[in-house]
Amino acid sequence: MTGRRAFLRGALATGATGVLAAGAAGAAAAPGAAAAPATPPYEGLHQPGVVQKPLRHTVLAAFDVVAESRAELTELMRTLTDRARILTAGGPPLEDGISGPPADSGVLGPVPPRRAGPLVTVGVGASLFDGRYGLASRRPSGLTSMKAFPNDDLDPKWCHGDLSLQLSADDEDTILHALRDIARHTRGAMQVRWRMSGFTSPPRPSGTPRNLMGFKDGTANPVGADVNRLIWIDDGGPLTGGTYVAVRLIRMLVEFWDRIGVTEQEQLIGRSRDTGAPLDGTNENDVPKYAQDPIGKLIPLTSHIRRANPRTPQTDGSRLLRRAFNYDNGTDPAGNLDMGLLFTCYQRDIHAQFETVQHRLKDEPLVDYITPFGGGYFLVLPGVRNAADHLGRALLG
Amino acid sequence: MARGLAYGKGATIAAILLVTTLATALAARQPLSRVAAGARVTVASAGCGRGWAPRASGPQELRLYNSGGQPAEAAVIVPATGAVVGEIDALGPDATRVLRLDLGPGAYALRCHLEGDDPVVGAPVRVRGSGRGGPEVVPVTSNDLYGPVRAYQKIVAKRLDTLVAKTGALRTAVRDGDRGAARDAWLPAHMAYERLGGAYGAFGDLGDAMNGTGPGATGFHRVEHGLWHDEAMTGLRGPADDLDRDARKLRGQWSDQRIDPLDLGLRAHEIMEDAERGVLTGQSDDGSGTDLATVSADLDGTRDVLSVLRPLLRTRDPGLNDLDAWLDRTDTVLRSHDHGGHWTSLDDLSPMDRQRVNGAVAGLLERLAPIAEICAPRRVS
Numbered sequence: 001m002t003g004r005r006a007f008l009r010g011a012l013a014t015g016a017t018g019v020l021a022a023g024a025a026g027a028a029a030a031p032g033a034a035a036a037p038a039t040p041p042y043e044g045l046h047q048p049g050v051v052q053k054p055l056r057h058t059v060l061a062a063f064d065v066v067a068e069s070r071a072e073l074t075e076l077m078r079t080l081t082d083r084a085r086i087l088t089a090g091g092p093p094l095e096d097g098i099s100g101p102p103a104d105s106g107v108l109g110p111v112p113p114r115r116a117g118p119l120v121t122v123g124v125g126a127s128l129f130d131g132r133y134g135l136a137s138r139r140p141s142g143l144t145s146m147k148a149f150p151n152d153d154l155d156p157k158w159c160h161g162d163l164s165l166q167l168s169a170d171d172e173d174t175i176l177h178a179l180r181d182i183a184r185h186t187r188g189a190m191q192v193r194w195r196m197s198g199f200t201s202p203p204r205p206s207g208t209p210r211n212l213m214g215f216k217d218g219t220a221n222p223v224g225a226d227v228n229r230l231i232w233i234d235d236g237g238p239l240t241g242g243t244y245v246a247v248r249l250i251r252m253l254v255e256f257w258d259r260i261g262v263t264e265q266e267q268l269i270g271r272s273r274d275t276g277a278p279l280d281g282t283n284e285n286d287v288p289k290y291a292q293d294p295i296g297k298l299i300p301l302t303s304h305i306r307r308a309n310p311r312t313p314q315t316d317g318s319r320l321l322r323r324a325f326n327y328d329n330g331t332d333p334a335g336n337l338d339m340g341l342l343f344t345c346y347q348r349d350i351h352a353q354f355e356t357v358q359h360r361l362k363d364e365p366l367v368d369y370i371t372p373f374g375g376g377y378f379l380v381l382p383g384v385r386n387a388a389d390h391l392g393r394a395l396l397g
Numbered sequence: 398m399a400r401g402l403a404y405g406k407g408a409t410i411a412a413i414l415l416v417t418t419l420a421t422a423l424a425a426r427q428p429l430s431r432v433a434a435g436a437r438v439t440v441a442s443a444g445c446g447r448g449w450a451p452r453a454s455g456p457q458e459l460r461l462y463n464s465g466g467q468p469a470e471a472a473v474i475v476p477a478t479g480a481v482v483g484e485i486d487a488l489g490p491d492a493t494r495v496l497r498l499d500l501g502p503g504a505y506a507l508r509c510h511l512e513g514d515d516p517v518v519g520a521p522v523r524v525r526g527s528g529r530g531g532p533e534v535v536p537v538t539s540n541d542l543y544g545p546v547r548a549y550q551k552i553v554a555k556r557l558d559t560l561v562a563k564t565g566a567l568r569t570a571v572r573d574g575d576r577g578a579a580r581d582a583w584l585p586a587h588m589a590y591e592r593l594g595g596a597y598g599a600f601g602d603l604g605d606a607m608n609g610t611g612p613g614a615t616g617f618h619r620v621e622h623g624l625w626h627d628e629a630m631t632g633l634r635g636p637a638d639d640l641d642r643d644a645r646k647l648r649g650q651w652s653d654q655r656i657d658p659l660d661l662g663l664r665a666h667e668i669m670e671d672a673e674r675g676v677l678t679g680q681s682d683d684g685s686g687t688d689l690a691t692v693s694a695d696l697d698g699t700r701d702v703l704s705v706l707r708p709l710l711r712t713r714d715p716g717l718n719d720l721d722a723w724l725d726r727t728d729t730v731l732r733s734h735d736h737g738g739h740w741t742s743l744d745d746l747s748p749m750d751r752q753r754v755n756g757a758v759a760g761l762l763e764r765l766a767p768i769a770e771i772c773a774p775r776r777v778s
Contacts, residue, residue, distance in 0.1 A: 100767030188760020
């Protein structure tokens with residue numbers, strides 16, 4: 001009965017929780033426990049769930065905050081932090097005897113497995129910085145509301161949000177257990193605005209996972225030092241360790257797609273469907289040689305990969321970390337399957353990166369086969385540094 | 398869905414037993430790092446608690462084995478106060494079940510209650526160490542609930558008088574053929590009914606006749622449909638007459654009704670559960686757009702239940718103040734959409750206002766949930 005009401009219960013309780021949870025996280029990081037793939041420690045410079053190899057399942061939910069004051073908002077952020085710590089660590093739930101219903105849903109059995117919890121990643125949207133909580137002057141200049149791009153067909157019900165929550169795990173029950181737990185503890189303070197479940201396919205047969213158009217998706221992501229240079233905010237201010245995420249819900253018109261020839265499909269994308277290799281190459285990781293193909297004889301100038309990343313010095317700064325999950329969401333009124341891409345991408349500057357790429361993609365031929373209908377921009381908050389810290393402490397107070 | 402809340406079907410006292418407390422756990426506890434697995438502990442009228450060895454504080458499991466020939470219930474209690482730390486309320490003969498506990502330092506004992514026997518308490522077991530342990534709750538007995546049940550019956554009796562006055566006024570307005578007056582009379586009558594808290598079939602067939610929804614509905618929603626769909630007023634006379642007659646019948650039967658003490662605690666959250674499921678979803682609206690008024694009346698009905706349970710909760714539910722704050726908060730959110738008796742419909746709420754209503758009601762429900770557990774009647778001797 002403790003945590004459930006935590007978000008109105010005062011700092012003392014949450015402080016105590018934090019200290020103990022830190023112990024659990026520390027234990028999780030102990031050497032020798034590296035047998036199975038496990039959740040990384042929760043605390044750190046960055047939140048989990050951004051640069052890690054994508055896990056098999058994810059859910060991305062946007063919330064409207066309905067907390068009635070700034071103090072309640074802070075309490076909400078503390079509660080989110082506490083639940084993230086606890087869910088990440090796993091282990092036995094509280095036993096509340098006859099003082100109330102069970103503290104845990106039981107979805108993961110009587111004792112949720114240790115260190116097998118989800119990656120929990122929390123962001124804030126520009127709307128949180130409107131007049132409601134006196135945060136207008138604190139809105140990071142890079143945090144704006146997602147605009148409607150020329151080829152979009154946005155549904156307001158699927159757009160924006162005050163908070164974003166992404167949960168990722170290799171098992172779907174782990175995610176839904178976490179989503180229920182977090183919703184239960186925060187119900188009076190935030191309400192789901194929209195949510196979408198997605199999955200990462202296994203390699204088919206190897207290399208980068210495929211999307212539902214049948215193409216490998218995410219081959220050209222930055223790695224190593226480029227991640228620090230392009231993705232993480234590092235300005236020494238309250239956002240340091242954070243990053244911006246652009247979320248796009250993109251329906252693929254898969255029936256139409258399946259009715260066009262593979263050559264056309266490949267020209268639209270710019271890669272071989274079978275191997276993922278650029279159309280001028282042999283293997284997935286071959287680098288396209290655009291300079292040798294100035295008129296697009298092999299890789300059309302209008303193809304998706306060439307528009308998105310022309311690989312010139314001038315466009316290097318617009319590269320971003322692409323994390324696309326497949327979604328499957330029922331059937332539309334015409335009887336067509338509603339499936340597509342739960343697209344996310346990370347960068348330190350949405351305008352210079354995602355929006356710039358998006359501008360280059362305007363009217364690309366691929367737009368006939370996709371319908372972007374939702375999404376939003378969020379600042380992925382810096383990581384929770386230590387037991388006394390909580391999500392958004394530096395930014396939101 | 399039906400959780401056996403029927404009034405008047407004979408009060409079978411909940412077959413349960415044990416008991417509870419005064420949870421001191423105001424500070425948050427943390428999930429435990431490890432669970433100590435235990436040896437088999439005997440549940441029997443002779444030898445209750447045998448096999449329970451003292452151990453360190455913290456999360457632990459007791460493997461309870463019923464060595465008797467009858468079904469049993471068992472609870473771990475604090476002998477000094479009678480507070481219950483954990484219980485298993487169904488343990489078959491020769492069966493073993495695991496009871497998970499979080500024990501702070503102190504003395505505990507197992508209470509065994511085999512069907513047909515009086516409960517017995519085993520030898521105290523001392524737990525050493527540190528930590529706070531899980532909440533302990535002094536059980537509520539059927540006897541404890543006697544007064545609250547009586548008080549609640551009186552409150553509802555008064556509410557029934559109001560209902561009958563309002564359905565009478567509705568009937569008159571319908572007979573006068575005055576659609577505007579009838580619409581104005583419909584809402585107070587319906588709210589008077591909702592304040593009775595007759596959720597989840599509590600009023601049986603009479604409740605269905607008065608407040609059923611969907612095709613074939615009679616009662617309130619039949620009249621509502623006609624009033625807000627320009628049906629001839631003459632065609633509504635019959636339904637309005639029936640509704641008024643049923644209201645009087647409900648009042649007439651009330652003094653003979655017996656309320657199961659178990660129902661009182663359940664009702665504390667089920668009225669609002671019903672509202673969230675059937676009203677906030679818009680399912681019960683038949684034209685009047687008064688769903689928020691309905692939920693507001695349900696909140697009033699919930700307050701009635703809480704008012705009689707309050708003396709029991711004061712020492713048992715550390716979340717009571719928080720609950721009170723949420724009742725007021727939810728009330729305020731709902732009533733902000735009452736414009737002099739004209740309520741904003743769900744469809745006309747802005748998306749953000751809709752989220753605020755949903756959040757307030759859902760937040761309230763989370764805080765109401767413990768009451769049924771705490772107030773379930775348990776046998777202590």
